[in-house]
Amino acid sequence: MTDEPISILIVDDSALYRQSIQNVMREIPGVSVVGVARNGVEALEKIRQLDPDLLTLDVQMPDMDGIELLRAIKANGLRAAAIMVSSFTAEGAQVTTDALMEGAFDFILKPSSTDSNQNRQQLRDALQHRIDAFRTSRVRGPLRETRASDADSGGQDLSPGRVFPPRSRGTVPSPTSRCRLVIIGASTGGPAALKQVLPKFPPTTPAPIAVVQHMPERYTASLAQRLDEICPCRVVEASDRMPLESGKIVVAKGGHHLKLTQSISGQLFATLGEDPPVNGVRPAVDVLIESAVDALGGDSLAIILTGMGCDGLRACHKLKSAGGHVFAQSRDDCVVYGMPRAIVNDGLADRTLSLAQMAPATLRHLKRSQRGG
Numbered sequence: 001m002t003d004e005p006i007s008i009l010i011v012d013d014s015a016l017y018r019q020s021i022q023n024v025m026r027e028i029p030g031v032s033v034v035g036v037a038r039n040g041v042e043a044l045e046k047i048r049q050l051d052p053d054l055l056t057l058d059v060q061m062p063d064m065d066g067i068e069l070l071r072a073i074k075a076n077g078l079r080a081a082a083i084m085v086s087s088f089t090a091e092g093a094q095v096t097t098d099a100l101m102e103g104a105f106d107f108i109l110k111p112s113s114t115d116s117n118q119n120r121q122q123l124r125d126a127l128q129h130r131i132d133a134f135r136t137s138r139v140r141g142p143l144r145e146t147r148a149s150d151a152d153s154g155g156q157d158l159s160p161g162r163v164f165p166p167r168s169r170g171t172v173p174s175p176t177s178r179c180r181l182v183i184i185g186a187s188t189g190g191p192a193a194l195k196q197v198l199p200k201f202p203p204t205t206p207a208p209i210a211v212v213q214h215m216p217e218r219y220t221a222s223l224a225q226r227l228d229e230i231c232p233c234r235v236v237e238a239s240d241r242m243p244l245e246s247g248k249i250v251v252a253k254g255g256h257h258l259k260l261t262q263s264i265s266g267q268l269f270a271t272l273g274e275d276p277p278v279n280g281v282r283p284a285v286d287v288l289i290e291s292a293v294d295a296l297g298g299d300s301l302a303i304i305l306t307g308m309g310c311d312g313l314r315a316c317h318k319l320k321s322a323g324g325h326v327f328a329q330s331r332d333d334c335v336v337y338g339m340p341r342a343i344v345n346d347g348l349a350d351r352t353l354s355l356a357q358m359a360p361a362t363l364r365h366l367k368r369s370q371r372g373g
Helices: 015-025 040-050 066-075 090-101 116-137 190-200 219-230 285-296 313-321 339-345 355-372
Strands: 006-011 031-037 054-058 081-086 106-109 181-186 209-213 234-237 248-251 257-262 268-273 300-304 325-329 351-353
Touching: 006 015, 006 040, 006 116, 015 031, 015 116, 031 040, 040 054, 040 066, 054 066, 054 116, 066 081, 066 090, 081 090, 081 116, 090 106, 090 190, 090 219, 106 116, 181 190, 181 285, 190 209, 190 219, 190 355, 209 257, 209 285, 219 234, 219 248, 257 285, 285 300, 285 313, 300 313, 300 339, 300 355, 313 325, 313 339, 325 339, 325 355, 351 355
Parallel strands: 006 031, 006 054, 054 081, 081 106, 181 209, 181 300, 209 248, 234 248, 300 325, 325 351
Antiparallel strands: 257 268
């Protein structure tokens, strides 16, 4: 890992908040604040001058807001990544979701406690976590898989040392029964990844799709709404006792674990709960996959996308033992190669695929499973 500090530009229309972030940054090792800007217009000029690694970017600003600045950065071929700074409001959630789908690295919520010391600590912890994730995302460590040329290749053969038995290069186990559910788990970088993957599923997709994206309440509603606007399938935020149906995409509700139950007739339903966080998050991918195994045995496919940590790893072991299948996003287009890396390193990935490959490979898997089941 490089010892060179991460250069940061602070962008916020509030002088008080700019100063607050500067003060907190002094307590975070390995960072250097190279400048501040009051709005997107000023920030764009300073990005050209200072070439920062990372922005802390206010969502709502006059003249040019955060989402407009992100689009300008992309249009001008600039490299700066952005951590969005959002107020916990309906409007702030919608704009933040748009920014994440435009490729913002991650976001934090502006602390709103009446205790200034508590606010400072919350802000520091949130920034520290995201900056650590960003630093991790820049490290190119040794790989344990090779890149697939296209989705038809069936993903990668994985290196030795796996938990599950090795297979011949290029072979992927055929489903022996009908795949009744697709589960997608994602964290950092997930909204932009979902924007690439989910619109490729047609309304005739022969299984429901359940998505866990690590986001707070309100933000998952905004995410589902935006995805619904661009997807052929209907996309909704999960509600308690909601039926899961083929050709429908259900997004786990922020602040709640999503579990699945099955009626006597075989109908799948979503259930929401507020049990303690798992892997530090709620909703958690592990909780959803484990409930699917309890309900369906191995008749599910889990897809693990970009994100820090290892949420989903424990449950994917359970799914594979039950005869299910797991796909992982390849490192090359992950924002943070954490959750997929954990899957690959434990030998759980039947395929490692780019985002462009993921939906076509999944649809083929579903078609093969119908023949097998």
